[in-house]
Amino acid sequence: MQRFEVEYVQVLDTEGHVDTAQMPDLNDDQIKQIYHVMRLTREMDRRLFKLQRQGKIGTFVEARGEEASEVASAYALRPADWMVPSFRESGAYLMRGADRVKFIQSWKGDTRGFIGDEHCRDLPVSIPIASQIPHAVGLAWAEKIKGKKNVALVYFGDGATSEGDFHEALNFAGVLKLPVIFFCQNNQWAISTPRSKQTASATIAQKAIAYGMPGIQVDGNDALAVYKVTREAIGRARDGGGPTLIESLTYRLGDHTTSDDASRYRSEEEVQSWQAKEPIARLEHYFREKGTWTDDYGTWVGHEVAKEVDEAIEKAMAIPPPPPENLFNNVYAKIPPVLVEEKAELEKEWKAIKAEREAKKEGAP
Amino acid sequence: MTKMHMVKALNNALQQEMEADASIMVLGEDVGVNGGVFRVTEGLQEAFGKDRVVDTPLAESAIVGAAIGLAINGMRPVAEMQFSGFSYQAFAQIKQHAARIRQRSEGTFSAPLVIRAPSSGGIRALEHHSESPEAFFTHCQGLKVVMPSGPYDAKGLLIASIRDPDPVIFLEPKKIYRAFKEEVPEEPYTVPLGKAKVVSQGEQLTIISWGSMLKLCQKALLQLDQESGIELIDLRTIWPFDIDTIITSVKKTGRALIVHEAPRTAGMGAEIAARIQEQCLLHLEAPVIRVTGFDVPFPQFALEEHYLPNVTRILDGIQKVLEF
Numbered sequence: 303m304q305r306f307e308v309e310y311v312q313v314l315d316t317e318g319h320v321d322t323a324q325m326p327d328l329n330d331d332q333i334k335q336i337y338h339v340m341r342l343t344r345e346m347d348r349r350l351f352k353l354q355r356q357g358k359i360g361t362f363v364e365a366r367g368e369e370a371s372e373v374a375s376a377y378a379l380r381p382a383d384w385m386v387p388s389f390r391e392s393g394a395y396l397m398r399g400a401d402r403v404k405f406i407q408s409w410k411g412d413t414r415g416f417i418g419d420e421h422c423r424d425l426p427v428s429i430p431i432a433s434q435i436p437h438a439v440g441l442a443w444a445e446k447i448k449g450k451k452n453v454a455l456v457y458f459g460d461g462a463t464s465e466g467d468f469h470e471a472l473n474f475a476g477v478l479k480l481p482v483i484f485f486c487q488n489n490q491w492a493i494s495t496p497r498s499k500q501t502a503s504a505t506i507a508q509k510a511i512a513y514g515m516p517g518i519q520v521d522g523n524d525a526l527a528v529y530k531v532t533r534e535a536i537g538r539a540r541d542g543g544g545p546t547l548i549e550s551l552t553y554r555l556g557d558h559t560t561s562d563d564a565s566r567y568r569s570e571e572e573v574q575s576w577q578a579k580e581p582i583a584r585l586e587h588y589f590r591e592k593g594t595w596t597d598d599y600g601t602w603v604g605h606e607v608a609k610e611v612d613e614a615i616e617k618a619m620a621i622p623p624p625p626p627e628n629l630f631n632n633v634y635a636k637i638p639p640v641l642v643e644e645k646a647e648l649e650k651e652w653k654a655i656k657a658e659r660e661a662k663k664e665g666a667p
Numbered sequence: 668m669t670k671m672h673m674v675k676a677l678n679n680a681l682q683q684e685m686e687a688d689a690s691i692m693v694l695g696e697d698v699g700v701n702g703g704v705f706r707v708t709e710g711l712q713e714a715f716g717k718d719r720v721v722d723t724p725l726a727e728s729a730i731v732g733a734a735i736g737l738a739i740n741g742m743r744p745v746a747e748m749q750f751s752g753f754s755y756q757a758f759a760q761i762k763q764h765a766a767r768i769r770q771r772s773e774g775t776f777s778a779p780l781v782i783r784a785p786s787s788g789g790i791r792a793l794e795h796h797s798e799s800p801e802a803f804f805t806h807c808q809g810l811k812v813v814m815p816s817g818p819y820d821a822k823g824l825l826i827a828s829i830r831d832p833d834p835v836i837f838l839e840p841k842k843i844y845r846a847f848k849e850e851v852p853e854e855p856y857t858v859p860l861g862k863a864k865v866v867s868q869g870e871q872l873t874i875i876s877w878g879s880m881l882k883l884c885q886k887a888l889l890q891l892d893q894e895s896g897i898e899l900i901d902l903r904t905i906w907p908f909d910i911d912t913i914i915t916s917v918k919k920t921g922r923a924l925i926v927h928e929a930p931r932t933a934g935m936g937a938e939i940a941a942r943i944q945e946q947c948l949l950h951l952e953a954p955v956i957r958v959t960g961f962d963v964p965f966p967q968f969a970l971e972e973h974y975l976p977n978v979t980r981i982l983d984g985i986q987k988v989l990e991f
């Protein structure tokens with residue numbers, strides 16, 4: 303019988319002390335880059351949450367508490383690698399350089415927010431749980447067929463590991479030995495369902511063993527550890543070593559979404575215990591320990607990210623809603639004749655509505 | 668009688684049926700501790716315990732597949748799909764097994780389960796949360812498809828669905844979950860499956876609709892004068908549907924308009940229109956007209972209002988049929 307152990311990696315403890323033997327190859331400038339985007343993600347969350355409450359954007363999904371997990375893993379990718387998110391990966395998008403204005407626009411329910419350029423290798427948000435995992439398998443497979451060294455990294459939650467798509471995708475990647483990194487954001491909850499009710503396995507990482515690939519647990523609130531394990535998995539995948547499953551142990555500090563009220567199903571004590579292990583403060587402890595922190599620097603980053611988010615929100619809010627005929631665009635490469643008539647119906651209606659609105663405006667004193 | 672909105676009426680139906688029949692259980696994602704994301708199952712776990720109201724792992728195919736096994740083995744599961752857009756994850760189980768087990772086993776086995784799913788649009792939700800899949804499920808022969816349009820029918824139809832010997836998918840128009848209240852009897856009652864309801868009588872035109880579109884049709888009718896003579900029919904059971912009520916009405920009015928939120932092509936409106944011309948062509952004074960969603964994916968919410976049928980489109984449709 304095969305025996306296995308699941309390795310758990312932590313570089314920084316909660317006080318920011320470094321396990322030097324585990325320290326990844328990152329200099330302070332790089333770590334500060336990661337820190338900066340983590341702060342940006344936190345600020346973006348804070349502001350978009352408020353905009354949702356004011357009715358200016360739709361249902362919003364906070365990443366709060368998971369910034370290290372998202373940002374440091376995305377930092378380990380190269381631009382030519384694929385990033386396949388679910389819906390909570392704001393940090394990964396922002397780290398990958400997503401246009402800030404478009405990012406906000408997409409939370410206005412406007413698909414134009416997802417328009418990418420020809421180099422775009424970030425897939426749009428995927429709402430159906432686990433459904434994006436097989437796509438990463440295909441993306442990586444195509445890289446392998448083309449003889450490229452690029453990888454695909456796919457994010458999904460602890461809840462997603464219960465879906466068939468998760469298991470089928472891991473099995474495929476194992477059999478085909480594909481350059482995929484399966485990155486599980488184990489934030490302990492799937493809406494109201496705790497991790498303990500999601501699977502009877504002691505860890506999620508150990509599910510990798512059954513599919514013939516390495517599985518590893520990492521402290522997901524430790525940016526340095528997340529970077530280290532992701533980097534290693536990516537390196538192995540680039541060198542033809544096949545897929546890896548990473549279980550990143552983190553915590554969803556906010557409600558599931560702005561439609562949820564987590565106080566119905568989890569205790570404030572639990573949230574507080576994780577608040578103490580929160581990833582941004584953790585990195586600040588690290589800088590302090592190392593003597594590379596000043597309060598001025600912290601304040602400066604705060605100003606920078608607030609300014610960046612402010613400007614982006616202002617621009618995004620000024621974008622008028624998409625024209626109604628967008629309903630028919632990009633359904634097919636070319637609109638089929640049978641749909642042209644429906645589109646014309648819609649355009650006619652829209653013209654009438656606009657004319658009526660104009661008339662009202664003119665009639666007003 | 669108590670005034671209730673639809674969420675309360677559905678909750679009340681589940682509560683009473685579970686009290687009366689110990690084989691009934693509720694299973695799904697977040698249905699227990701959280702009471703469901705729309706609170707339809709609120710309080711049930713406190714009342715009936717964790718063995719009868721089960722928070723399952725996040726796996727729709729297993730929820731429905733297991734419900735089929737439970738049903739074959741004597742239980743009466745009411746499974747929840749958190750949104751009808753995620754019922755596709757369970758489509759294989761519904762189509763291949765729930766709908767076919769009776770015939771495959773020559774009646775030895777059956778799967779009397781109910782799959783509840785919040786459905787349709789109108790609440791500015793994220794992608795995949797606004798689907799109207801009634802036509803897909805009508806193509807799962809062996810399955811019944813039900814969609815209530817208000818609290819009274821919701822309770823009676825859900826009880827009828829739970830007691831029905833066949834599998835039922837029960838699509839709940841979430842836009843009207845809390846939009847209005849109706850008088851709902853305190854005691855259990857059924858609204859029969861397979862029976863449409865004539866909501867208002869008229870001689871000039873028959874409108875056939877269901878789900879949240881029914882309220883919209885009523886709103887449109889309010890804008891017409893009282894003599895407009897329009898007969899409004901709520902289909903209620905989408906399949907197997909009550910064609911007799913429709914044909915009787917159209918024979919009287921000679922004109923028909925169908926209003927549904929799902930896309931037009933191969934939607935239920937197409938089937939109803941086909942039956943009308945097959946069964947009462949010579950009574951028709953005008954072509955049967957449909958007011959429906961467009962043949963495009965349900966959009967993200969910035970364009971939702973342009974996708975959904977509205978009062979103006981319904982009034983235009985009425986005019987088209989009447990003035991033909």
Ligand SMILES: Cc1ncc(C[n+]2csc(CCOP(=O)(O)OP(=O)(O)O)c2C)c(N)n1
Nearest residue numbers: 390429430431459460461462491492493753
């Ligand atoms: C197939 C599918 N079923 C149900 C849902 C509704 N839903 C949205 S998020 C969620 C929980 C997801 O939990 P997890 O995978 O742990 O990700 P997290 O939200 O914690 O980031 C559920 C059930 C969905 N989006 N897709």
Ligand SMILES: [Mg+2]
Nearest residue numbers: 459460491492
């Ligand atoms: Mg989770």
